Amino acid sequence: MLRYIIRRLLIAIPVVLLVILATFVLVHAMPGGPFDAVGMKAMPEHIKIVLERRYGLDKPLYEQFARYVFNILKGDFGPMFRQPSQTVRDIIEQTFPISIQLGLTSIVVGFVLGIPIGIIAALNHNSLLDYIVTFTAVLFRSIPPIVMAPLLIYVFAVQLDWFPVAFWGAHPPFFLGFIPKLNGEYISHAFLPVFAMGTGMAAGIARLTRAGLLDVLSSDYIRTARAKGLRERTVIVVHALKNSLIPVVTVLGPLIAGLITGSFVIELMFAINGMGRRFVTSIGQREYFLQTSLVLLYGLILIGANLLVDVMYAWVDPRIRYD
């Protein structure tokens, strides 16, 4: 297993390099530069030349790229053009933990809600409860976050005034770099965004858990377990549950990828200073280093998530061997 993980990580290196290269070429190919001052008075030519030399933008592109990659290895992600007092690394350090908190809390909520609901629905197959759960799951799966977020804000923040509308309730320093203090401030700020992101996920997980458990419950080895005279609870918890989670694990990868997508909608609408919002607000500017670094970070998250899913897959399904 360890060898497999190492091999996967080695394969990831060219992927990451290609992602950086593609983004780097794309942002540099865009018409206009960071010092063209869109919407303001045009910058005098001689000042522009000096500034470009200061940031190394006058060098040939391959040299800039090589230097950028080399600097990343040293932990330097490059400068910000519009906010010279900060570097890209500062921005990442501010926004990345917040996005991770939002995403992880949503995943936890999705699983904590989704799996028990799915199990209950499957154990009461074809009962009224089952129908209600199935229908609610489809309903929540169908309300996109882009609709859920304004709805929640309007009802619970504007009309009822139960929760704050915007911003994020956790402040650095974080435990281990990203785990926030679970106090009232954090929960009140996180409740609505996590609800908007987590319910759709819980619905999807509940549906898969239900289908997986129903499938497993009709298999022969469960009949054997029952025939042995095991208690129903033992049959479900020890024998059925782990196998029924295989389909749930297979969608984990797409789920995490979707979370990256989803998070910038949520961050935009709830005005949370996360990575996704930062990425979207920078697209109109020519912050070469910020944009490339954020795409790189997204790539790393995706690779990590896929690897995690494959490892978990081998864990829940021992028939799978990676060698």
Next chain:
Amino acid sequence: MSPEKQLEKLVNDENPEQYGQGRSPMQDAYREFRRNIIAVAGVIFIIGILLTATFAPFLSPYGFAQQNTLNNRAKPFTGYDITEEYAEENCHWYNTPLEWGCTTFIAGSDALGRDLWSRMVYGTRVSLAVAFVASGVSVIIGLTYGTIAGFAGGRVDNIMMRVVDFLYAVPTLPIIIMMTVYFKALARRGVTTGFMGTLIYLNKSTGGLLFVFVAIGALNWLGMARQARGQVLSYKEKEFVEAARAIGAKDGHIITKHLIPNIIGPLLILESMAIPGYIYTEAVLSLISLGVDPPTPSWGAMINEGYSTLRSNPHLVMFPGVALTLTTLAFNFMGDGLRDAFDARLRGRKL
């Protein structure tokens, strides 16, 4: 009369329209689907949206870009403050039984005084175009790629699938966003020559939809390619393919006449379940102003426009939001129903 004949008669008397013939798997699935009320409701809703999109000019009192700046941000079911001549000149419903729509905002009006109902009606065109064109693009690319890989096998298959694995690890959406920004920047520069110029012209004439199609198509063919390859692998060893090869059929003939007809059904069902995702992706792109170009109405763009005044004018967000949700729901119901119907058929065959 023998017992077998009696049984056949019994069965056929129940289904007189199929007297003398068995039911094909397709008919079985169709029956199963028809029994699923929710799925049928989804299909009916989608047909309704299709009709709405087709007859949009007749279902909307005003044009989607028509401004009436004295009446901006009107609440739903409030009256216009316009002259009779204006209504007569601009309203499609003037002198019809629906004339009240010419003087009343059914769903209110947006910040520029455009009739929200009219924009929502035209917005169906964008969502449906994305749903069908994007899934078409995804199926065509994925099916071609996967079929070639699966049929060729060996080293070609290995290399082609490594490429897919490789692309799976690329964070497509951020890169798509960067590409869209690049295209839009070129379009603003007014590039008119060469390949890019043609693309930009096409994009402009579709109201900015071309880039949305490209973005979504580039995102979503990977899964389809994997599925198609898997299906081809399982079918190409079957006896009927062997038989076709034995009588000297060429590869192209086997692929187009024997393999694709067999695998296309399950792939289309899979694709129908991806449609809500496409509609959502368009809405997200429009939300961050990278989707359709104004004034083309898209539900995502309308949510974006109305979102800044959520407190005072929630209807600007809620109407397109409800439309988006109902459409997603309908496609989900249809997809789930299709899957259940065909799954039941497979189960039935196994038993």
